[in-house]
Amino acid sequence: MRRFIISVAAAMLVVLAVGGAVVAGDGGGSSVTRARLERSLPVAFANLYADQAKLLGHHGVTPASLHAEAMCDKGGAVEDDIGPGSNWNCLVSWTDPANPMPPEGYGKFELDVHSNGCYTAGGSSKLVGYQTITDTKGDVVTNPVSEFDGCFDPNGDNTPTGNLFPSLTSVTTTALLPDADHRISLQLSCGTGATGCQGMLSAVAGSTKLGSVSFDIPEEQTAKLRIPTPVPAGTDAVDFTLTVTRGTGPKGPVSETSLDMPAG
């Protein structure tokens, strides 16, 4: 009986300790921080990118010549940038003369970060290529940067790096679909970044101005913008001008895009 009481008491003590730590902890005690990721990821990336360059036969790429920098964010604007999780996104910028960066100046990596300080990072295939690449000898080999593992020191430097990259505004609508009143709408997405997205979208159908709409989208969210003026009948295509005042657009601050109207 006594042993039973002791064991129940011990079990309750453990549960209370864990429960207390949950309440008191609140993510504050986590060693997984934005600053540590921002220091660790570019180092691993640069080393592996140099390996990839060697495989592809690109000369003159060294980890140092890439000047890789990262800005990391967990779960968009709504979540604190601390703690393990699979919703970390890091924007990484680097300099490779053979492969210029897109206008926004960075590529996005999705990270799954564990509480022990190790992570798996997956890069965008647009910039780093697919899972396999063909090396100079003609062999199909694993692309070292497409997906990789890394670990940072859980006691490492935690002072903010100050790396900030603008959010990228992009148009996600691929086909226009007028409603019963012949009005059209366009969906915009605001990517990971320090700023969120603000600006103006204006639409022109041939020579008819359809008006403009302003937008203010927090990072990692989308918004549907409704153009106020109905599209005149017989219009083939609508031209849009995206002027971004905060963050960046697909082709810099001002980008133009055109979408066809559905037939009939």
Next chain:
Amino acid sequence: MTTTVAQPRTPTSEQVTDPGRPRFGAALRWETRKLRAQLRARALVIGAILAPIAVVLVVHSQPRPPKDTLFGRFATENGFAMALLVLGVASQWVLPLLTAIVAGDIFASEDQHGTWKTVLTRSISRSRLFWAKAVVAVVFALLTLVLLAASTIAFSVLIVGAHPLTGLSGQTIPASSAVALVSTAWASMALPMVGFTCLALLFSVWSRNAAVGIAAPVVLGLVMQLVGALGGIETLRPFLLTTPFEAWHGLLAAPRFTGPLLESVVTSAGWSVACLTAAFLILRRRDITGG
């Protein structure tokens, strides 16, 4: 192993004053003999040598590498990565189980067979018997770890090959220094493994039941691992006995970091001392005459 731990000691003053009382060395020798006679201890030793061969062969023949564990990505083409993949998987539950099978049983078997009175009427003191059993369990744990590590590293390199290894900072580690790093990573398992041995000893003494002594440390290990992996309660991580199993990551990074290894010494030592002390006190206060 037996020759080193069971060597007869030089006569001490204690022996002269108390010639009838068995020495600590004698107790060690008995316990070692008992362990050697056990089928499961022999099976563990043989398994620690042979199992890695099977694991390495099976993983090596996979068409897709097991990417969900650290170093699994390169395991099918790099022997050092294979050895580290096996290390990562083994530390999750294999190492606690390996030691618990012996340590969790070593006290409880005396209850199971009703032999406490017999061993204690050889007029060996309880504390000497306790330490003899504890030393034998710890030495056995370390022996199986050494065998498992040597077998894993040797066969990984033989079967998969010794190529330069990609580290945890993307750096390339030449094969010559990779051997030392992988061996050190395996060696860093020794302290938490001793900790789990002491935990199993505690359960063995306290529960008087071999099944509890063997299963409880493994289950606790899994629970600690789960707790350590959860977000929000990371303040508990330094106190968990499973955290030292991950301290080797720093060795494979560039620049190398050894903070977690130092913390692992404190954590493992704390658990070991606490468990051994509790086990010792429980055994001393226990009423064995009724046994």
